[in-house]
Amino acid sequence: ERLSDNLFWDGAAFTSATEVFNTATFTDPDWTYPLDAAALTDGISYTVHARATDDAGNVETSPTATFTVDTSAPTTTITFPVDSTSYNVDGWNDGCGTAAVGDICGTATDSGSGVNIVQVSIERLSDNLFWDGAAFTSAAEVFDTATFTDPDWTYPLDAAALTDGVSYTLRAQAKDKAVNANVGIPATATFTFDTTDPDTTIDSGPPDPSNSTSATFTFSSNEGGSTFECRLDSILEVDFATCSSPKPYSALTEGSHTFDVRATDPAGNTDSTPASQTWTVDLTEPVTTITSGPPDPSASTSATFEFSSNEGGSTFECRLDSILEVDFASCSSPKPYSALTEGSHTFDVRATDPAGNTDSTPASQTWTVDTVASAEPAFTG
Template structure:
């Protein structure tokens, strides 16, 4: 529908449900069978099937007020819908004179998928002049002015034109801020077809593919557009209306509205049938039915501020000096587009970002283009090997400084000319849910001699892209980068295996550390766990024996005692061994035994104590050893003493000190307590 660049269409469109697109099809010719999605033969009463909406009296176009309804007529056994237009207006307003007319549009909308065919058989007129009628497919979205965008495939017949001509229009994301007929968002063309006579029954067919649109009249290809291709779901429209003088080729001053019914002139558009079919793609390759990329728009640079989220059918934006959304400023904003991309062919594909200003391109989570700077519209390209119908994660990051703003994603290969990546090959996989993350080790405030941090990471939507951690040393606040300590916060990448992740940390210096673990999914959502403290400790504790003193002699001895200390995680326990030299027996805590035995002492964090059995005179050897919380084991401390009725507590050397066996010295792997 041809509109002046300054024209603001006052028709409020309905919000329409989307008819599901067909499955993937690998097609090679038009001969493959098309699937009919909708049809109306217009018999009986109009809209008996409930498939149509009719424009209401408050909706207008040009100098035409809608609100009339179609009727069903019949000629020679053929029934058809008749859409009337009349110069008489029963609500005539001399200050704003309007004709009265009819427009209908389908309640269903249709997505391109592998291809859609809109076909209708119409009959028009060339008297009176000054009327426009026809078939078109249409979508409008967003909020006026910046976000208001229109898409259309149009057969418009002007009763001023020759009978074998029509006016063809193609729109994609167009509104009045772009120059009309700019060849990027909008292009119209007058077409002459030899076998066409629009005053007789004529079949009009529009074939809409992911890479082009074709117009046919009575089976003859009349026009093809490859540079402009709509990508939003479209509804089917029929209308008849009268333009104002702003569209000079279609205007006729003789057609004037009137409030006098005796001066009424009536004309009509007749519609025999309409059919909407799903087409197999007439190209080699495997084409998809994607919905586009998930877009997240931020009102500040560097992805800051409250974002706006939506799905963009294609990454094909030229905002000029406007903003992408009413809640986003014209300058100093940023955006991300995420999802997957699938090539129809197995071959090398050149991906190009054309943008003003900075952009980054991640493919399969690898950074391939990084041009993060203020610049005029510039193309950045990378060539990658892609496999047919294999979806690959893609993420585009963008920022706008000041002035013009644009962001476009194009591709090119041996099988595909350079052009905007079509919606059919982009899949939003809209995922706003962060991954689920756990940390199994280290445990909170646990102690280790060496450590591999472990846990799980899952994401049911787009999948986990990576798990990473920061490791901070408490003693000086420095961060570990995998080889050295530094003041910059460093990210340590974990290894993923299914739902499990592992991050080897090895053995670091003794002391307290803080680990913070995060995960990122393939849609860019992140999750982080609370920081967790733990300890590295490889220093063994030390143990002192106060009583019995080495070399001392006692008349009685009711308890052994001493202290234990550890510079790392602290002493966890103290173990003792007690040998009676006269017979080589070991104290078990309740009896003397020939088998080696250890008895655990009580420990209050500093001092330890062990009750002694009733002792007879003779020589004894007592050992004490401590364990820390990291599992380090201290050396045995030995004290040789005797028990005698005439004993003194002065130290002296035991005669059996070198002849008596020592307790077994045990070692331990890392443990946590």
């Protein structure tokens, strides 16, 4: 009897609404009756009634057996680890929600007879050895039995068994409760165990010193997929905040500033030695001083000027006998002039400090070149 619709086998198909007893082949004491699996439907239960009639015509009460046809394989999923993901020790131990306990986990379901067993294999890809339940020593794939509480399965795998920088492939398969067990297509996840901190690099930043109240930093990690945290002018851990490259700052005050940035790789490892850059914002103009020059007046057609700045590392620009900005030209101390014409001359010099601030009030000296000899006094008497 097919229990889904209560129809009986008539010898060729399930079409009879009333019970039909078909004659079996009997070779004392065994009997057989042909029933091809093709006549049965997946997921349906059936009840077999068998009865014997003796030579006197007595008919026994029918014994019964109910069975279910199950040709569907169970389905397995891997919840943790996630495929193509990296993990450090903490991430590994917390993966299945059991803090500080390393395990892998997932689900298994079967719409027919139900899941009977879940098995897992773990391959270390650096040498293609498989986990044998205690270590990675087997050259052949080994499926170990997981703990199954419908629909969840777990299998213990301590982080101590994994090697830094090595990838692994996990396969999980379920078998159902059918007598000839259906084995599902294994679920697969490949992951990498990574306990090494990334290395953070500042690729560009402001000059030191700088005369700008803005600054922009670009930075990178030696591990792709890293995220970043930045902080400015602090040594406190709590002042690190999520950031991305480039990172701009504005409205900076005059004085020294320090920028720190650290990367966290996809496995959750954070650079313990953040990249750092210190620079000074200098908004103050230098003061230029002429320390020596020609006497005024001077009988010489040559002149030499010496000058200095109150800020070390300054550069200088000089001009002679002009009020035009474009006539300032790079110069250094001492600055000589020759072939000067008779008359008044004006020398200007201005300093630019290392931050790029230029003295807006150049130092200046005016003198007169007088090369005409005085007339001899005339005497009469």
